[in-house]
Amino acid sequence: MTGASAALAEPIVSVIIANYNAAPFIEACLRSVLASDLADIEVVLVDDLSSDEGLALARAIAATDPRLRVIARDTNGGPAAVRNQALAQARGHWVAIVDSDDLVHPRRFTTLVAAGEASGAAIVADDQLVFDDGVASPPRRFLKPADRTEPIRLDLDSYLNRAVLYGPEPDPGFLKPLIRRDRLMSARVLYDETLRIAEDTDFAIRLLLAGLDYLVVPEPLYFYRKHGRSISHRLSLAAVEAMRAADRALSARVMSAYPALAKRCRARARALDRVAALERLIAALKQRRPIAAAAELVRNPAVIPLLRMPIMGLAGKLRGSAPPATLSPADQFKHLLADADAA
Template identity: 35%
Template structure:
């Protein structure tokens, strides 16, 4: 029987980590192990994880004595797991009961290396489906992800999610044979880099349009904090462009465009903040320094008005 390892990184998640663990354990596929890495939480997370491990031997608890960040926590989990397939579950999210069975069945039928499903976006504490996180793949649709599709959809513009939002399932053998790991320098965007390394290692990668993963939005999530998200992701793009020899000319064109888009969006947000504060001098100074930010603001304004009708 195929074994699936679920990695749950945890930091100060006492209000929801039990739900996440139960969601992974409650899958219709029986052979599951749940590796929960507590990244030196200061709340009651460790006690909850310990209790779950005592109740069910499929829970593999890993307790870190110092906070190392999400990338390092994921890498540590990879040293503990034993599954044929490996996937992630954030501590504040959930799976539908048949998620793993459906993904494994499809992946093995297609001899895939990576398979992702769509995500159902919901507000935390509300079970109402708001939207699919990745609308580029419709419900019921199946996409074979090539390099062009991946890089084109790395970031899809304001108020939209890109490839990094997905929570794919990986064939463990593929990841290990290609020495793919999370870059521990980053606490944001580490998933995007991991997925990019997979596609650059020629992964046979599919996305299913069905939403089997429940993505619960929280205002205090690390990925939602601060405009530095956009500059960090843009810096990642620039570093990859400078150092990764596997990139084709087409890859470079797409990646350059994504990086530029992230920076444009960052500068627009800075300009918008100055305007909202009524800082006229700051606004003018910013425009003089970066005149392209004003043109981007005008473009955004037109786009929003057209969207509203």
């Protein structure tokens, strides 16, 4: 099926992409999505009032491929609001979430749709290759080795157990699922627009609470880019407080429906409390208020293990080690494809 005919029919997959100042990455992202071996897709990109040339780059690609629709917002609403707007425009049987700075394997949508149809699951995701932007170091698998041998089912209990901020398990909120659109519409679940970080985790928990089942296949067909601009790697006290407020409301719903999951909810709340304490501690240190920082440590000694993250980051800068070998975007994508096919 050609791109033009695919755009006219009801697509199998609607790929939704929230874009905000992702000009260095958006072209590669879109080209990897449009190169899918499943031609019967549409791509709905919503730009969140970017100040760079990313919107123009997306529009230039849309002019050559009618499967891509570009929508420009006139206000900045954050990733949750942008995804909700894209979801309202989606027409496919499945909705796929892709971030504007990431890449996908050409086989990804075919593989996940086949897995979803065969299993009957309403939500399907895959393992990821996590790579550092432009760096020639080997990518890392996201899932633990024990979860890479066969598909795993995530129910509400197992998802909550894993979705603990800075916890011991890979947080499934980082996975980018395909969701059956009819089930999504029936569930009437949208992204929480008060969240600018961790909106994916909150969204998935509410889908599971609504009865949708979740399958994760072990193939690493999603390529997750790590770089300094990423919103998901920039916490702030305001963002953490929004996460805590949303989690309190969501945990109340979970515990009301499933009292046995109260332990899981409390563990997630404690993790968010520790991160909030860490952000208060860092703010006090930046403001040169050592007494306030020390008091925060006394009140919240559980924050001490988390201090290794900013300390290790600062130590890396102070060491001044030689910069790593770099790769061009095209070469990096080729390496990722080879690593995924060899996995």
